[in-house]
Amino acid sequence: xxxxxxxxxxxxxxxxxxxxxxxxxxxxxxxxxxxxxxxxxxxxxxxxxxxxxxxxxxxxxxxxxxxxxxxxxxxxxxxxxxxxxxxxxxxxxxxxxxxxxxxxxxxxxxxxxxxxxxxxxxxxxxxxxxxxxxxxxxxxxxxxxxxxxxxxxxxxxxxxxxxxxxxxxxxxxxxxxxxxxxxxxxxxxxxxxxxxxxxxxxxxxxxxxxxxxxxxxxxxxxxxxxx
Numbered sequence: 001x002x003x004x005x006x007x008x009x010x011x012x013x014x015x016x017x018x019x020x021x022x023x024x025x026x027x028x029x030x031x032x033x034x035x036x037x038x039x040x041x042x043x044x045x046x047x048x049x050x051x052x053x054x055x056x057x058x059x060x061x062x063x064x065x066x067x068x069x070x071x072x073x074x075x076x077x078x079x080x081x082x083x084x085x086x087x088x089x090x091x092x093x094x095x096x097x098x099x100x101x102x103x104x105x106x107x108x109x110x111x112x113x114x115x116x117x118x119x120x121x122x123x124x125x126x127x128x129x130x131x132x133x134x135x136x137x138x139x140x141x142x143x144x145x146x147x148x149x150x151x152x153x154x155x156x157x158x159x160x161x162x163x164x165x166x167x168x169x170x171x172x173x174x175x176x177x178x179x180x181x182x183x184x185x186x187x188x189x190x191x192x193x194x195x196x197x198x199x200x201x202x203x204x205x206x207x208x209x210x211x212x213x214x215x216x217x218x219x220x221x222x223x224x225x226x227x
Contacts, residue, residue, distance in 0.1 A: 019123040032109045037100040044084060044098035052108035054084040059104020060166060060175055065096045073184040075139050078166060085132050101175040146185050153227025154185035155195040156220050163214055170214040
């Protein structure tokens with residue numbers, strides 16, 4: 001293995017590429033490229049031709065679809081998520097866009113290389129199908145969870161997602177605008193602003209610009225379950 005190659009040290013080696021041979025991993029490593037993205041950069045444009053298999057090495061992104069007057073956020077993705085996995089075999093063009101919510105780094109592997117591995121390595125192909133299914137299931141489950149709740153329950157779910165799963169702390173800079181939260185939960189921007197204001201007045205959270213501090217997590221968790 002090339003000593004300058006870090007693929008064999010990457011967490012993906014154990015999560016995903018454990019089924020490939022050293023030669024296959026070497027080919028992936030020597031054909032991959034890393035791209036750096038600033039917050040707000042468009043990483044994948046809906047409708048663009050699929051050329052690479054892309055995973056997120058660091059940072060935070062949103063996957064979303066756009067209509068004439070609306071943007072629907074499908075999912076948030078963090079480090080070592082495969083952000084191009086949903087449509088790489090069913091279409092030749094990306095069916096959704098991906099944008100950086102924070103400064104991020106993506107790793108790109110030529111799609112032809114991945115396709116050859118699928119054709120030649122059944123274990124790898126099975127693992128890829130499993131991963132595709134898991135991502136699809138998570139989008140469906142997250143959407144169903146959100147839509148079972150009222151406005152305050154939906155906003156509570158979003159705040160707890162970032163506190164528990166992304167930042168692992170109760171004070172953080174919210175990476176979404178109020179409009180983006182509304183697009184994710186299926187409500188208006190005004191609804192979201194009102195819910196956050198109510199949380200603040202009820203001493204559930206403190207708001208300092210884009211910084212959120214959760215001060216009554218128990219109540220917020222109750223809202224996320226029963227609201």
